[in-house]
Amino acid sequence: MVVVDSSALIPLAWVGRLDLISATFDEIRTTEAVRAEVLIEGKRGTAALEAFLEDGSISETPPEAADVASLEGVAVADASVILLAGDDDSILLANDKGLIDVARTHGVDCWWVTTLLLKCAKDGTVSATEASGVLYDLVDQGMNLHPKVYAQVQQKLEELGD
Numbered sequence: 001m002v003v004v005d006s007s008a009l010i011p012l013a014w015v016g017r018l019d020l021i022s023a024t025f026d027e028i029r030t031t032e033a034v035r036a037e038v039l040i041e042g043k044r045g046t047a048a049l050e051a052f053l054e055d056g057s058i059s060e061t062p063p064e065a066a067d068v069a070s071l072e073g074v075a076v077a078d079a080s081v082i083l084l085a086g087d088d089d090s091i092l093l094a095n096d097k098g099l100i101d102v103a104r105t106h107g108v109d110c111w112w113v114t115t116l117l118l119k120c121a122k123d124g125t126v127s128a129t130e131a132s133g134v135l136y137d138l139v140d141q142g143m144n145l146h147p148k149v150y151a152q153v154q155q156k157l158e159e160l161g162d
Contacts, residue, residue, distance in 0.1 A: 001027040003085040005094035006037040006077065008113050009052070011143035013038075013045030017134055018052045020116055021093065023125045028056040031084055033065065033077035059084055072102045082106055095143060113138065114145070114153045121160050128160040 002025040009030075012018045021028055035058050038049045061080040069079035078099045085092040085108045092103050095113045103110050111119075114135070121131040135153055139145050 001025060001029065001088060001090040002111075003081050003088070003090045003092050004028060004030050004034070004056075005081045005092065005096065005099060006034050007096040007099065008093045008116075009034070009038050009049060010045060011095065011113060011138050011141065013048045013052070014141040014143075015134060015137040016048065017137075018048060020120050020125065020134075021052075022055070024116060024119055024123070025091075029059060029084060029088070029090065030056060031059050031061045031065075031077065031080035033061040033080040037077050062087075072105075074099060074102050078102070082108055085109075095145075113143065114149065118153065118156055118160075121157055128157045131160075132157045 002021065004021060009018070012020065030053070035053055039046055061076065062083045065076050065079040065083055068083060069076045072079065078096070081092055082099070082103045085103065086106050092108050092110045093113070093116060094100055094110060100110045100112070117131045117135055120126045121128045126134070132154060135150070139150060
Protein backbone atom coordinates (compact mmCIF):
# COMPACT_ATOMS: atom_id res chain seq x y z
CA MET A 1 0.00 0.00 0.00
CA VAL A 2 1.11 3.56 -0.70
CA VAL A 3 0.08 6.92 0.66
CA VAL A 4 0.57 9.67 -1.91
CA ASP A 5 1.33 13.33 -1.38
CA SER A 6 0.53 16.20 -3.72
CA SER A 7 4.24 16.69 -4.41
CA ALA A 8 4.24 13.34 -6.24
CA LEU A 9 0.72 13.45 -7.66
CA ILE A 10 0.95 16.84 -9.36
CA PRO A 11 4.10 16.31 -11.46
CA LEU A 12 3.01 12.79 -12.46
CA ALA A 13 -0.33 14.25 -13.59
CA TRP A 14 1.48 16.96 -15.58
CA VAL A 15 3.23 14.30 -17.66
CA GLY A 16 0.29 11.89 -17.84
CA ARG A 17 1.98 9.13 -15.82
CA LEU A 18 -0.19 8.64 -12.75
CA ASP A 19 -0.52 5.07 -14.06
CA LEU A 20 2.95 4.30 -12.70
CA ILE A 21 1.57 4.51 -9.15
CA SER A 22 -1.28 2.10 -9.95
CA ALA A 23 1.09 -0.27 -11.72
CA THR A 24 3.34 -0.45 -8.66
CA PHE A 25 0.88 -0.46 -5.77
CA ASP A 26 -2.33 -2.44 -5.27
CA GLU A 27 -3.83 0.07 -2.85
CA ILE A 28 -3.44 3.84 -3.09
CA ARG A 29 -4.46 6.18 -0.32
CA THR A 30 -4.28 9.86 0.48
CA THR A 31 -6.09 12.32 2.71
CA GLU A 32 -8.82 14.89 2.21
CA ALA A 33 -6.23 17.62 2.81
CA VAL A 34 -4.11 16.38 -0.11
CA ARG A 35 -7.19 15.93 -2.27
CA ALA A 36 -8.10 19.56 -1.60
CA GLU A 37 -4.55 20.65 -2.51
CA VAL A 38 -4.55 18.93 -5.90
CA LEU A 39 -8.13 19.40 -7.10
CA ILE A 40 -8.07 23.08 -7.94
CA GLU A 41 -10.27 24.13 -10.81
CA GLY A 42 -8.32 25.71 -13.62
CA LYS A 43 -4.98 24.14 -12.64
CA ARG A 44 -3.09 21.94 -15.07
CA GLY A 45 -3.61 18.22 -14.38
CA THR A 46 -6.76 18.61 -12.27
CA ALA A 47 -8.97 16.44 -14.50
CA ALA A 48 -6.43 13.60 -14.50
CA LEU A 49 -5.99 13.88 -10.74
CA GLU A 50 -9.73 13.81 -10.13
CA ALA A 51 -10.11 10.64 -12.22
CA PHE A 52 -7.09 9.03 -10.53
CA LEU A 53 -8.29 9.82 -7.01
CA GLU A 54 -11.73 8.32 -7.74
CA ASP A 55 -10.04 4.90 -7.79
CA GLY A 56 -8.09 5.48 -4.58
CA SER A 57 -9.07 5.68 -0.96
CA ILE A 58 -9.44 9.15 0.55
CA SER A 59 -9.11 9.26 4.33
CA GLU A 60 -10.25 12.04 6.59
CA THR A 61 -7.45 14.35 7.66
CA PRO A 62 -6.45 13.11 11.12
CA PRO A 63 -7.47 15.57 13.86
CA GLU A 64 -3.92 15.63 15.23
CA ALA A 65 -2.51 16.72 11.85
CA ALA A 66 -2.72 20.41 12.79
CA ASP A 67 -0.71 19.81 15.96
CA VAL A 68 1.91 17.72 14.16
CA ALA A 69 2.14 20.34 11.40
CA SER A 70 2.72 23.09 13.93
CA LEU A 71 5.32 21.13 15.89
CA GLU A 72 7.20 19.89 12.81
CA GLY A 73 6.96 23.02 10.66
CA VAL A 74 5.12 21.36 7.78
CA ALA A 75 1.73 21.97 6.17
CA VAL A 76 -1.35 20.23 7.57
CA ALA A 77 -1.67 18.19 4.36
CA ASP A 78 1.93 17.00 4.79
CA ALA A 79 1.30 16.05 8.41
CA SER A 80 -1.86 14.22 7.35
CA VAL A 81 -0.05 11.90 4.93
CA ILE A 82 2.76 11.30 7.42
CA LEU A 83 0.22 10.23 10.04
CA LEU A 84 -1.75 8.08 7.59
CA ALA A 85 1.37 6.30 6.31
CA GLY A 86 2.62 5.80 9.85
CA ASP A 87 -0.69 4.38 11.07
CA ASP A 88 -0.89 1.90 8.19
CA ASP A 89 2.85 1.16 7.99
CA SER A 90 2.63 2.21 4.34
CA ILE A 91 5.14 3.69 1.95
CA LEU A 92 4.81 7.46 1.54
CA LEU A 93 5.32 8.64 -2.04
CA ALA A 94 6.38 12.28 -2.17
CA ASN A 95 8.77 14.70 -3.81
CA ASP A 96 9.24 17.19 -0.99
CA LYS A 97 12.49 17.02 0.97
CA GLY A 98 11.07 18.70 4.07
CA LEU A 99 8.11 16.34 4.15
CA ILE A 100 10.31 13.28 3.65
CA ASP A 101 12.76 14.39 6.34
CA VAL A 102 9.92 14.78 8.85
CA ALA A 103 8.25 11.53 7.77
CA ARG A 104 11.48 9.61 8.32
CA THR A 105 11.74 10.97 11.87
CA HIS A 106 8.31 9.40 12.39
CA GLY A 107 9.60 6.05 11.12
CA VAL A 108 7.76 6.24 7.80
CA ASP A 109 9.27 4.48 4.77
CA CYS A 110 9.47 7.08 1.98
CA TRP A 111 9.87 6.91 -1.76
CA TRP A 112 10.73 9.79 -4.04
CA VAL A 113 9.14 10.01 -7.50
CA THR A 114 12.56 8.96 -8.82
CA THR A 115 12.40 5.83 -6.63
CA LEU A 116 9.07 4.99 -8.27
CA LEU A 117 10.58 5.45 -11.74
CA LEU A 118 13.55 3.22 -10.92
CA LYS A 119 11.26 0.55 -9.47
CA CYS A 120 9.06 0.63 -12.58
CA ALA A 121 12.10 0.28 -14.84
CA LYS A 122 13.57 -2.53 -12.72
CA ASP A 123 10.24 -4.43 -12.67
CA GLY A 124 9.66 -3.96 -16.40
CA THR A 125 6.57 -1.79 -15.97
CA VAL A 126 8.36 0.60 -18.32
CA SER A 127 11.61 0.25 -20.21
CA ALA A 128 14.67 2.09 -18.92
CA THR A 129 14.49 4.29 -22.00
CA GLU A 130 10.85 5.14 -21.32
CA ALA A 131 11.62 5.85 -17.65
CA SER A 132 14.43 8.15 -18.74
CA GLY A 133 11.98 10.01 -20.96
CA VAL A 134 9.47 10.31 -18.11
CA LEU A 135 12.22 11.69 -15.87
CA TYR A 136 13.12 14.27 -18.49
CA ASP A 137 9.45 15.20 -18.93
CA LEU A 138 8.94 15.57 -15.17
CA VAL A 139 11.84 18.00 -14.86
CA ASP A 140 10.89 19.78 -18.08
CA GLN A 141 7.37 20.34 -16.77
CA GLY A 142 8.60 21.81 -13.49
CA MET A 143 9.24 19.03 -10.98
CA ASN A 144 12.05 20.10 -8.67
CA LEU A 145 15.05 17.80 -8.89
CA HIS A 146 18.66 18.57 -8.07
CA PRO A 147 20.90 18.17 -11.15
CA LYS A 148 23.12 15.71 -9.29
CA VAL A 149 20.11 13.51 -8.50
CA TYR A 150 18.94 13.75 -12.11
CA ALA A 151 22.35 12.55 -13.32
CA GLN A 152 22.45 9.71 -10.78
CA VAL A 153 18.98 8.47 -11.73
CA GLN A 154 19.83 8.65 -15.44
CA GLN A 155 22.98 6.61 -14.74
CA LYS A 156 20.98 3.97 -12.85
CA LEU A 157 18.50 3.78 -15.71
CA GLU A 158 21.34 3.32 -18.20
CA GLU A 159 22.69 0.48 -16.04
CA LEU A 160 19.26 -1.17 -16.08
CA GLY A 161 19.21 -0.92 -19.87
CA ASP A 162 16.33 -2.20 -21.98
